[in-house]
Amino acid sequence: ASELRYPPSKIAVIGAGIGGTSAAYFLRQTFGKDVQIDVFEKGTVGGRLATINVEGKDYEAGGSIIHPLNLHMKHFIKELGLSVPENRHGLLGIYNGDEFVFEESSWYIINILKLLWHYGFSPLRMNMWVEDILDKFMRIYRYQSHDYSFSSMEGLFHALGGNDFIQMLNRTLDETLQKAGFSQKFIYEMVTPIMRVNYGQGVNINGFVGAVSMTGADSGLWSVKGGNKLVCSGLLYASKAQLISGTVISIEERTRPQRTGGTVKLYEVSYNSASGPATDMYDIVLIATPLNHKMSNITFQNFNPPLAQFSDRYHQMVATFVHGRINASFFGYKDPSHFHLANIFTIENPNLFIYSIGVVSPVQNTHDDMKQPMGPAVWKVFSKESLTKEQMNLLFSSYDSVKEKKWLAYPHYHLPNTCPPIILHDRIYYLNGIEWAASAMEMSAVAAKNAALLSYHRWYGNMNMIDQEDLYEKLKTEL
Numbered sequence: 001a002s003e004l005r006y007p008p009s010k011i012a013v014i015g016a017g018i019g020g021t022s023a024a025y026f027l028r029q030t031f032g033k034d035v036q037i038d039v040f041e042k043g044t045v046g047g048r049l050a051t052i053n054v055e056g057k058d059y060e061a062g063g064s065i066i067h068p069l070n071l072h073m074k075h076f077i078k079e080l081g082l083s084v085p086e087n088r089h090g091l092l093g094i095y096n097g098d099e100f101v102f103e104e105s106s107w108y109i110i111n112i113l114k115l116l117w118h119y120g121f122s123p124l125r126m127n128m129w130v131e132d133i134l135d136k137f138m139r140i141y142r143y144q145s146h147d148y149s150f151s152s153m154e155g156l157f158h159a160l161g162g163n164d165f166i167q168m169l170n171r172t173l174d175e176t177l178q179k180a181g182f183s184q185k186f187i188y189e190m191v192t193p194i195m196r197v198n199y200g201q202g203v204n205i206n207g208f209v210g211a212v213s214m215t216g217a218d219s220g221l222w223s224v225k226g227g228n229k230l231v232c233s234g235l236l237y238a239s240k241a242q243l244i245s246g247t248v249i250s251i252e253e254r255t256r257p258q259r260t261g262g263t264v265k266l267y268e269v270s271y272n273s274a275s276g277p278a279t280d281m282y283d284i285v286l287i288a289t290p291l292n293h294k295m296s297n298i299t300f301q302n303f304n305p306p307l308a309q310f311s312d313r314y315h316q317m318v319a320t321f322v323h324g325r326i327n328a329s330f331f332g333y334k335d336p337s338h339f340h341l342a343n344i345f346t347i348e349n350p351n352l353f354i355y356s357i358g359v360v361s362p363v364q365n366t367h368d369d370m371k372q373p374m375g376p377a378v379w380k381v382f383s384k385e386s387l388t389k390e391q392m393n394l395l396f397s398s399y400d401s402v403k404e405k406k407w408l409a410y411p412h413y414h415l416p417n418t419c420p421p422i423i424l425h426d427r428i429y430y431l432n433g434i435e436w437a438a439s440a441m442e443m444s445a446v447a448a449k450n451a452a453l454l455s456y457h458r459w460y461g462n463m464n465m466i467d468q469e470d471l472y473e474k475l476k477t478e479l
C-alpha cells in the first residue's frame with residue numbers, strides 16, 4: 001500500500017452514524033475534493049443517535065449527552081451552524097431498592113455537606129481522578145490537529161496516557177478505584193449508579209470506560225437543538241458524500257487490469273437496496289458499524305488468510321418513554337408532595353428492575369417544556385428488559401402514553417479486554433473497535449479522524465505520521 005502515489009478515486013464508508021458521517025467529513029478534509037465518498041446506510045442516518053416522538057414532541061432516545069470538552073462534537077455544531085437548547089438540571093436521588101442513600105438538595109452547600117458526611121473526601125478525589133484522565137485523553141486533539149495517526153487502539157491509548165492508560169483498559173473500574181484508595185461504600189453507592197445509567201453495567205467494566213462514564217456526570221453537559229442526529233445529516237452534507245440507502249452484505253478483494261497495463265487491487269462491496277442487489281468497487285473501505293452479526297452482518301469473502309471474526313456481545317438497553325405521573329410511594333415517599341426529584345439512579349439490587357428514571361425535555365426545548373416532577377411529565381426509564389404492565393403500574397400512578405426503544409447499545413464490557421484491530425486488511429479500516437475502550441459519540445469521532453488520517457498516510461506512504469513514539473514530548477516543544 002505504501003507504494004501507491006496516485007489519489008484514490010473511490011472510498012466506501014459503511015454506516016451513517018456519528019462514526020461514519022464524521023469519517024466522511026474527515027476523509028473529505030484529508031483526501032481533498034476529487035475523491036468520491038459513498039456512505040452506505042441500511043437504516044436511518046444517525047444510527048444510535050435517534051429521537052422518539054411522544055405526544056407530538058421529539059426526545060433523544062439514543063446518545064443524548066455530550067461533554068463540554070468533547071472538542072470534535074463541539075467543532076461539528078459550530079461548523080454546521082447548529083445550536084444547543086437551554087437546559088435546567090433537575091434534582092437527583094440514588095435509590096437502593098429500600099431507601100434513598102443520597103438525595104440532592106437545591107442548596108449547593110447542603111449537597112457538599114451531605115457528600116462530606118457520607119463519603120468524606122472521596123467525591124472531591126473522584127473529580128481530580130477523572131480530570132486527570134480527561135486531561136490525558138485530550139492529548140488526542142493535539143495529535144490529530146498535527147495529522148498524526150495510530151494503527152492500533154493500544155498504540156493510541158499508549159500515546160495518550162502511557163502504561164497507566166493501557167492498564168486501565170485491562171483492569172476493572174472496581175479494582176482501579178480500590179487501588180486508588182476509594183472506599184467500597186463510595187464505589188457502591190455513588191459510582192455504580194452512574195455506570196448503570198450510562199452503560200447498564202456495574203463496576204466490573206474496564207477502568208477507562210468507567211472514567212468516561214464518570215465524566216458523563218460532570219456539569220455543563222449539552223445536546224443539539226433539534227436532535228443530536230442533526231450532526232450526522234449535517235456532516236454527510238458537508239462532506240459532499242453520496243448516501244447509498246442499502247445493506248452491505250459482503251466485501252471481497254478483486255484484482256482489476258488497468259488501462260495503462262498492470263493490475264490494481266480494489267474492494268468489491270455488495271449490497272442490497274430498494275432497487276435490488278448491487279456491487280461497487282472501492283480503493284479504500286471504512287467500516288463504521290460494530291462488526292457483530294446481530295448489528296451489521298457483513299461477511300468478508302475470499303480473503304487469504306481469512307479476516308478475523310468478532311463475536312463479542314453488545315449489551316441490551318431498553319429506553320421507555322412514559323407520559324404520566326411518577327408513583328412517589330414506590331420510592332418510599334409517604335407524602336408525594338415532598339417528592340422533588342427529576343432523576344433517580346439505582347444501586348445494584350436484584351429486586352430493582354430499572355437502571356434509572358428521569359424527566360426528559362424535548363429536543364426543541366423551550367422554557368415551558370421544563371416540567372415539575374410531580375405533574376405529568378415525560379419520563380425516560382432505562383432497563384435491561386422491556387417493562388411489564390405490572391412494573392409500569394408500580395412506577396407510575398397514572399400514564400397515558402408509552403413508547404419503547406430497544407437497543408443493542410454498547411459493548412458488554414468484560415476482562416480481558418482486547419480492542420479489535422483498526423486495520424482489518426491492506427485498505428480496510430474498522431472504527432468501532434474504539435467502543436471496547438469506551439462507547440460515546442466523541443469516541444466514534446476520534447476513531448473516524450484517526451481512520452481518515454491513517455488511511456491517507458498509508459495510501460501515500462507517510463509512515464512517519466503513524467505510531468510515532470513520544471508524540472506528547474515531541475509536540476510539547478512545538479508551538
Ligand SMILES: Cc1cc2nc3c(=O)[nH]c(=O)nc-3n(C[C@H](O)[C@H](O)[C@H](O)COP(=O)(O)OP(=O)(O)OC[C@H]3O[C@@H](n4cnc5c(N)ncnc54)[C@H](O)[C@@H]3O)c2cc1C
Binds near residue numbers: 064290409
Ligand atoms: C440508549 C443509548 C444512550 C447513549 N447515550 C450516550 C450519551 O449520552 N452520550 C454519548 O456520547 N454516547 C451515548 N451513547 C453511545 C453513542 O450513541 C454511540 O457510541 C455512538 O452513537 C456510536 O456511533 P457509531 O456511528 O459508531 O455507530 P452507530 O450509530 O451504531 O452507526 C452504525 C450505522 O451503521 C448502519 N449499518 C449497520 N450495518 C450495516 C450494513 N451492513 N450496511 C449498511 N449500514 C449498516 C446502522 O444502521 C447504523 O446506522 C448512547 C447509546 C445508546 C444506545
Ligand SMILES: CC(C)=CCC/C(C)=C/CC/C(C)=C/CSC[C@H](N)C(=O)O
Binds near residue numbers: 212443
Ligand atoms: C469521551 C469523553 C471524554 C466523554 C464522554 C462523556 C459522556 C457524554 C458520557 C456518557 C456516555 C453514555 C454512554 C451515556 C449514556 S446514558 C446518557 C443519559 N444519562 C441519558 O439519560 O440518556
